[in-house]
Amino acid sequence: MGKVEFKAESKKLLDMVINSIYSQREVFLRELISNASDAIDKIYYRALTDENLTFDKDSYFIKLDANKDTRTLTVTDTGIGMTKEEMESNLGIIAKSGSHQFKEENEIKDGHDIIGQFGVGFYAAFMVADKVTVLSRSIDSDAAFKWESNGPDGYTIEPAEKNEVGTEIILHIKENEEEENYDEFLEEYRLKQIVKKYSDFIRYPIKMDVTESQLKEGTEDEYEDVITEETLNTMVPIWKKNKSELTDEDYVNFYNEKHYGFDKPLKHIHINVDGAVRYNAILYIPESAPYNYYTKEYEKGLELYSNGVLIMEKSPDLLPDYFSFVKGLVDSEDLSLNISREMLQHDRQLKTIAKNINKKIKQQLTQILKNDREGYERFYNSFGQQLKFGVYSDFGQHKEELQDLVLFYSSKEKKLVTLEEYVGRMPEEQKYIYYAQGDTVDRIDKLPQTELVKDKGYEILYFTDEIDEFAIRMLMSYKEKEFKSVSSGDLGIEPDEKEKEEEKEAAKEHEELFTKMKEILAGKVKDVRASKRLKSHPVVLTADGDISIEMEKIINAMPDDQQIKAEKVLELNVNHDIFKALEKTKDQGEEQLALYTNLLYNQALLIEGLPIEDPVAFTNDICKVMI
Numbered sequence: 001m002g003k004v005e006f007k008a009e010s011k012k013l014l015d016m017v018i019n020s021i022y023s024q025r026e027v028f029l030r031e032l033i034s035n036a037s038d039a040i041d042k043i044y045y046r047a048l049t050d051e052n053l054t055f056d057k058d059s060y061f062i063k064l065d066a067n068k069d070t071r072t073l074t075v076t077d078t079g080i081g082m083t084k085e086e087m088e089s090n091l092g093i094i095a096k097s098g099s100h101q102f103k104e105e106n107e108i109k110d111g112h113d114i115i116g117q118f119g120v121g122f123y124a125a126f127m128v129a130d131k132v133t134v135l136s137r138s139i140d141s142d143a144a145f146k147w148e149s150n151g152p153d154g155y156t157i158e159p160a161e162k163n164e165v166g167t168e169i170i171l172h173i174k175e176n177e178e179e180e181n182y183d184e185f186l187e188e189y190r191l192k193q194i195v196k197k198y199s200d201f202i203r204y205p206i207k208m209d210v211t212e213s214q215l216k217e218g219t220e221d222e223y224e225d226v227i228t229e230e231t232l233n234t235m236v237p238i239w240k241k242n243k244s245e246l247t248d249e250d251y252v253n254f255y256n257e258k259h260y261g262f263d264k265p266l267k268h269i270h271i272n273v274d275g276a277v278r279y280n281a282i283l284y285i286p287e288s289a290p291y292n293y294y295t296k297e298y299e300k301g302l303e304l305y306s307n308g309v310l311i312m313e314k315s316p317d318l319l320p321d322y323f324s325f326v327k328g329l330v331d332s333e334d335l336s337l338n339i340s341r342e343m344l345q346h347d348r349q350l351k352t353i354a355k356n357i358n359k360k361i362k363q364q365l366t367q368i369l370k371n372d373r374e375g376y377e378r379f380y381n382s383f384g385q386q387l388k389f390g391v392y393s394d395f396g397q398h399k400e401e402l403q404d405l406v407l408f409y410s411s412k413e414k415k416l417v418t419l420e421e422y423v424g425r426m427p428e429e430q431k432y433i434y435y436a437q438g439d440t441v442d443r444i445d446k447l448p449q450t451e452l453v454k455d456k457g458y459e460i461l462y463f464t465d466e467i468d469e470f471a472i473r474m475l476m477s478y479k480e481k482e483f484k485s486v487s488s489g490d491l492g493i494e495p496d497e498k499e500k501e502e503e504k505e506a507a508k509e510h511e512e513l514f515t516k517m518k519e520i521l522a523g524k525v526k527d528v529r530a531s532k533r534l535k536s537h538p539v540v541l542t543a544d545g546d547i548s549i550e551m552e553k554i555i556n557a558m559p560d561d562q563q564i565k566a567e568k569v570l571e572l573n574v575n576h577d578i579f580k581a582l583e584k585t586k587d588q589g590e591e592q593l594a595l596y597t598n599l600l601y602n603q604a605l606l607i608e609g610l611p612i613e614d615p616v617a618f619t620n621d622i623c624k625v626m627i
Contacts, residue, residue, distance in 0.1 A: 004092060005154040014152050017123040025180075028128055029191070030198035031121030032075045032169055034309050036062040037202045039079020039167060043139065046080070057204070064195075064208040064232075066186045071173045073129075073185055078166045081138040084145045087157055091122065091134060091147050122169075126151050128185050129171035135160055136167040192232050201237040201308030201331075208232055237308055239280040239331055243270050255284050258303075260327035263288040266379050269328075269364050277352045279332035285364060286325060287375070289382040293325065300324035302357075305331035317347065318354045322390025322398060323361050325383045330357070365405055369418070377416055380407050388471040396474040403475060408468070409441050411450070411460040419478045422459060431492040432484035435461040437469050437550035439609065448537035448607060449486040455535060456493055460486060466554045489544045489569065491533065506530045506574050513586065514572075520597045521570065531571035538578035541604040542569045549608050570601060595621055 006014060022028075040060045047055035065074040082090065125132045130150060137144035144162035149155035162168075174182045184190045188210050195206055210230045216222040238246065238254050251268040255261070265284040272280050283302070292298045300321065301314030308331060319326055334349050369376045380387075387406055391399045407416035412425075422433060434453050438444035444462045453460055463469055472483045484492060507530055517528045526544055534540060543549050543566040552566040572579055582600070585593040602618045605611070612618050 003154045003156050006092075006152060013120065014123055014126065017120050017126065022124055022127065025127045026185075026194050027198065028124035029075075029185075029194045030309060031124045033062055033195070033199045033202060033206060035122055036075060036077035036079060036167070037204055039077050039081070040204050042080040046139070061205045061207055062202070064191055064206065066188065066191060066208075068186050071175075071186065073171045073173055073191075075169045075171075076166065078164070081141075081165045081167055082134075082136040082145075083138040083141050084143075084157060086138065087134070087136065087145055087147045091149075092155060092157075125169065125171050128173055128182055130174045131172040133170040133172075134167065135162055135170070137162040137165050139165045195232040198310040199308075200233045200310075201235065201240075201305065202233055203235055203308065205231045205235060206233045237280075237305075237331065239270065239272075239282045239329070240308075243272075246270075251282070251284075254282070255327070258327075258329075260284055261286050261288075261290060265327075266375055267364055267368055269360050271357070271360060273356065277332065277334050277349045279330055279334070279353050281328060281330045281353075281357060283326050283328035283357065283361065285361070285368070285379065286327060287378055287382065289325065293382075294385070298324075302326070303329035304335075305329060306335050307331070307333055311335070315350075317350050318357060320354075320358060320390070320398070321393065322387055322402060323358065325386060326361055362401060362405075369405065377407070380416065385465050385467060388465065388467045391471040392467060392474045399475050403478060406471070408435070408461040408463065411436075411445070411454065411462060413459075417461075422461065423479050423481055425459060426481070427457070430456075430458055431481075433461065433478060433481050434458055434484055434486055434491075435463055435469070435472060436486045437463040437548065440464060443609075447486070448534055448540040449542065451535040451537065452491060452493060452533035453486050463550075469548060469550055470554075485543075485548055486533070487542045487548060487550075489542060493532075503530065503532065510574060510583075513583065516590075516593060517570070517597045520594050521601055524568070524601065525570045526567040528570045528572070530574045534571065534573035534576070536573075536576075537607075538573050538576040539600045539604045539607075540571050541608050541610075542571055543567060544569055549610070553610065570604060572600070595624060599625065 040062075043053070043060070044055050044057075047053045060078045062078075063074075063076040065076070066072075067074075132149055134147040135144065136147070144160045145157055146160035147155055147157050171185075173185055174180075176182055188208070191208065192210075199206060207229055209227050211225050211227055213223045214226045216224045238250065248268075251270075252264060255265050255268070261284075263286055266287040267285045269281070269283040269285075271283070281302075290298065299314050299316070300319055301312070301316040302318045303310065304312040304315040304318065315330070318330055330353060332349065332353065336349060365376075365379075368379065384407060387402055390402050391406065404418060404420060407418055408422075409415070410417040410422065419433070426433075436444045436447055436450055438447060441462050441464060444450070444464070450460055463472070469485070476482065510530060514528045514530075518525065521528065525541075531540060533542075541549060545567040547555075547564055547566040549566045549568065552564055555564045572582070578600070582593075582596050585596050598617070599621050602612050602621075
């Protein structure tokens with residue numbers, strides 16, 4: 001048979017396969033091995049209905065043979081083989097899948113699902129080979145045939161000699177180019193690496209003769225090269241095994257083998273679903289964060305397999321951002337793959353799987369929190385910030401899902417507590433869930449703003465992460481209890497009748513002084529008033545409105561330079577000795593009042609961790625007081 005040209009549309013598609021469809025050249029081997037596995041599967045299905053045919057799985061295999069001298073890589077299978085007509089149909093027409101046709105004709109629905117769908121995977125070989133030869137003998141024929149092609153120009157088919165049923169695909173590997181190293185596909189270590197990455201869980205053994213240096217028998221220091229046959233793939237994936245067969249050590253070993261992390265996972269989740277969308281999954285909740293977790297370089301995602309063949313190393317759509325710390329994989333028979341088997345054609349199945357996985361992760365974290373508090377807190381120290389980002393992000397869309405997983409340091413318990421634990425301890429008369437924001441627990445503990453709330457015996461949640469207050473503002477309330485900052489204008493703590501009367505008298509008595517101080521601090525504070533919250537401290541800054549002082553600091557530290565300002569109020573403790581000194585300035589002139597006012601204002605800024613606008617003027621004011 002003379003050379004047959006590919007049809008025009010096939011030429012275009014072949015050019016696309018070689019240059020555009022696949023993002024990694026190495027996937028050609030994944031495609032050829034997948035086709036070989038399909039060919040063996042077809043014998044399995046034939047044996048189910050043909051009483052003259054038996055299927056002994058141990059007799060079937062796939063073999064790789066790399067020859068550097070001839071620059072050939074051969075992929076051999078013991079599968080069903082092809083007749084001349086099937087060669088013309090399956091290899092002569094690009095994008096006609098014999099596996100897809102076989103699948104439809106045999107109504108295949110069981111676990112031995114055939115992988116091939118589009119009939120283009122074979123042509124990925126031309127990404128690395130300038131000539132491809134296919135030698136095949138069908139199970140239905142005593143004759144063998146050879147298909148050969150140099151690429152888009154066309155192909156030839158002619159009779160050949162082959163003793164066993166099956167197929168050999170011989171790739172003549174291209175010569176190296178300036179920016180392309182094709183030699184790597186003739187190296188044993190590289191072929192083993194590719195098989196391990198993409199085809200480790202193909203159900204039939206993938207064999208290769210490997211050269212090992214061994215001590216020569218009868219010598220002490222002489223070595224010789226010995227060729228041994230090695231099986232490169234695991235074959236039976238851990239996620240396809242029954243959970244009862246596996247120990248915790250098995251799961252930890254798999255975690256380490258897959259290089260999911262350098263830590264020991266806190267928990268694993270093994271999922272087997274046989275429903276509308278069938279899938280298996282093994283997920284891990286790590287205990288510690290990788291070094292780049294909170295950077296742009298970190299990529300979330302689970303490994304995605306289709307029938308044991310790796311499709312994507314990291315599928316981001318399987319995990320929400322707030323669970324991006326989860327490691328593991330998903331294997332499904334029901335994925336709609338695109339032509340390159342690298343991306344999904346439709347995402348309906350993926351969304352279903354992702355929704356179920358999300359629910360399982362939430363359940364597992366809840367169980368850890370309930371049954372292993374110490375372990376959960378170790379996990380939370382690494383990933384709690386991500387959960388709080390989840391509460392805040394997407395306009396609070398996930399806040400109810402995550403609110404019971406977040407923890408905050410408690411002023412009373414001196415440890416991390418849940419919102420449920422806080423609310424469960426609230427006195428009946430307490431209206432709000434109180435919180436205070438600051439850089440550290442120790443610093444928050446000393447804040448003047450906390451005095452009144454502590455004096456009432458109320459618990460305060462300490463927020464030390466920048467995201468905390470933003471997340472709580474998005475949450476708004478928990479079990480009908482609103483959140484309230486200890487720095488807010490109204491703490492919701494009602495004074496008794498005596499305290500109310502004292503407040504009115506203080507406001508009236510010191511009205512003139514407060515008005516003058518407000519004028520001195522014009523543009524810096526919204527108001528100056530007597531404080532209801534201070535007990536031992538002389539002065540404090542609080543905020544009116546939606547923007548707190550801590551939020552002002554965080555937002556203004558961002559690179560977009562928004563310059564957001566909280567509406568600050570300077571509160572004074574009228575029972576403090578400093579206030580008595582301040583009152584005396586009324587008889588000492590405006591200059592002395594301005595001196596004391598600015599000192600107290602700058603003192604309040606320092607307490608809040610805010611920058612002093614004019615440090616030189618501040619130090620000069622201190623000197624004036626000291627002289």
